[in-house]
Amino acid sequence: MTTGSLGFETSVFDKEYITLAGQREGIVRGGRDLFDRLPRAFEGINQIAVIGWGPQGSAQAQNLRDSLAGRVRVVVGLREGSASFDAARAAGFSEADGTLGEMFAVVAASDMVLLLISDAAQAALYERIFAALRPGATLGLSHGFLLGHLDQRGGRFPEGIDVIAVCPKGMGASVRALYLQGVETNGAGINASFAVEQDRSGRAVERALGWSVGLGAPYTFQTTLRSEYLSDLTGERAILLGGVHGIVESLYRRFRDRGMTEVEAYRHSVDCVTGPISSIVSKEGLIGLYRRLDPAEREIFGQAYAAAYPVGLELTHEIYDEVSSGNEIRSVILAGRRLAEFPMGKIDQAAMWRAGEVARRDRDDATLPLDPFTAGVFCGVMMGQIDTFIAKGHPYSEIANESVIEATDSLNPYMHARGVAYMVDNCSTTARLGSRKWAPRFDYLLTQTAYPAVDDGAGALDTALVKRFEDHPIHEVLRICGQLRPSVDIFVQ
Structure with a gap:
């Protein structure tokens, strides 16, 4: 079990090293030629939930759906009555085929949950979301704000789950735009950092890297969830x-x-x-x-x-x-x-x-x-x-x-x-x-x-x-x- 530590190994992707100002750091290059490896990265994951349809939620849901091409189901979860249902439907997600639904039902039915609602909504709803998670699920974040909030309240992530982060270094519109604009250019996209806060399954690194590669990140570097929110905010x-x-x-x-x-x-x-x-x-x-x-x-x-x-x-x-x-x-x-x-x-x-x-x-x-x-x-x-x-x-x-x-x-x-x-x-x-x-x-x-x-x-x-x-x-x-x-x-x- 790892908690917020640096240093990673991967058997799915090709890790390489760069030296920056005397510091040796491991990275993973992205590319569309790696999309065939994504099912291996998400081994044990049948359904990925993207919760929220803000700039990051909409971009990440579409990028992952396109990269996985049906090999792992990507489902969008929204709060009941959300005005974003129409936008998600327009992007091809649907209640009829099971790729769009109410957020807590989607959370409960998913093996991997990417929590991409606003920071304020995370602070207000995290207890209900934690309660809805399946035992052994993977919780994904694209920002460490929730960790900072938990620290303030003396709270913790649930013990029996993986907690990972993939944090694109750009706004959601850029994440989607460069993914689409780079269809003919291998590796076009927005760089991302990844972090493993809890690894209960032993698969947290592979799932985080798969998530980042699936978003189209040209290269992915490692950080910790705490370091990410300190630098990002x-x-x-x-x-x-x-x-x-x-x-x-x-x-x-x-x-x-x-x-x-x-x-x-x-x-x-x-x-x-x-x-x-x-x-x-x-x-x-x-x-x-x-x-x-x-x-x-x-x-x-x-x-x-x-x-x-x-x-x-x-x-x-x-x-x-x-x-x-x-x-x-x-x-x-x-x-x-x-x-x-x-x-x-x-x-x-x-x-x-x-x-x-x-x-x-x-x-x-x-x-x-x-x-x-x-x-x-x-x-x-x-x-x-x-x-x-x-x-x-x-x-x-x-x-x-x-x-x-x-x-x-x-x-x-x-x-x-x-x-x-x-x-x-x-x-x-x-x-x-x-x-x-x-x-x-x-x-x-x-x-x-x-x-x-x-x-x-x-x-x-x-x-x-x-x-x-x-x-x-x-x-x-x-x-x-x-x-x-x-x-x-x-x-x-």
Whole structure:
């Protein structure tokens, strides 16, 4: 029996090793040529339940159904009366053929249960779900929030079951879109981490890897469930969502104050981050972005980086402490209880986001500016998150994916197509709450401390930070991870 430990063996898939910044990590490459191995990975599993039809639930149910091609039944379970029944039927799941049903009945009838309802729903319903599980079942999670909630309440997972996690490093829409866009390209998809929290059957690793391969993950790396939720909750409050939200709002105002039109300011802030910066970092890494700049631009980048990095480092440390202490999880649950009385509004009505609608109408991506100041601020905050995760002992594969790859390969392309405000208004409730709480902190500290440090003269800045950036081990980590990247870029209509 294993509980939350690292190190794995597999007889179904081909394990290989990569060395990241001196750390040797085992990984499994994905690919459509491996789908024939899935029945072996799911040996003893006749029915897989996907509970929930949110972004992850809908994407994962369809990907697994398509990958397994009937060799293991995939059934969707929804709460009675859920409005998602129609959407699941439209995607080909049906009560008539037994692939769609009420969630607790589906849980009780399934050998493997992927619990993909919202964090708030998991917190409210987990006791009933645990009670409905078959003896010896496998419980699958795509986020460690429930473990954090159980820790807060002094609870535990049921003793007689396997508990595993497969956590795609991207939003559900990306999980499905890249799976479909990669039909002709072996291994196209979103990277995923996996964790084994409880292995009572001795088959937990194979089932987790089968799940990840079935989703289309190009490569799967190992973590623990606790490490995953610490890095995931922190990351979505920092550079993945809350941080980038605060960055672009602060930059937009700065550029407007310096005489740019609304569209120009949007081009140099939001479009620059989600367009050329993300595209270059995705393929060439952070150091590749830096090398694209000429000497004068590197000087501007360096000043912005030296000013923004301390903000990113300080705030990411604070967020991490709030997550690891349980404060952030409690905050999400309390906020969830208030939503019926105080629903979240949308943020897309501000002048900045209305300007973005205009800017996207005639945008030519080939002519978007690569603003060195914007690049320095974005990279500074991102490196603050990277160094926080290094200090907290996370493996480099997790650090690279949670801090860089998920942003540039999944989230930022959606922000580029539809705006950062759209993402903040349409992601998970947990992420939406986190972004609304922390984005203003990034905005405030950048505006109040970072930008004045640049404007008051470079003498106030720690220029040694730029040299540390140039020599940072994350660049080699991203180079190696880039070799595992599929050739298909996500396309968002």
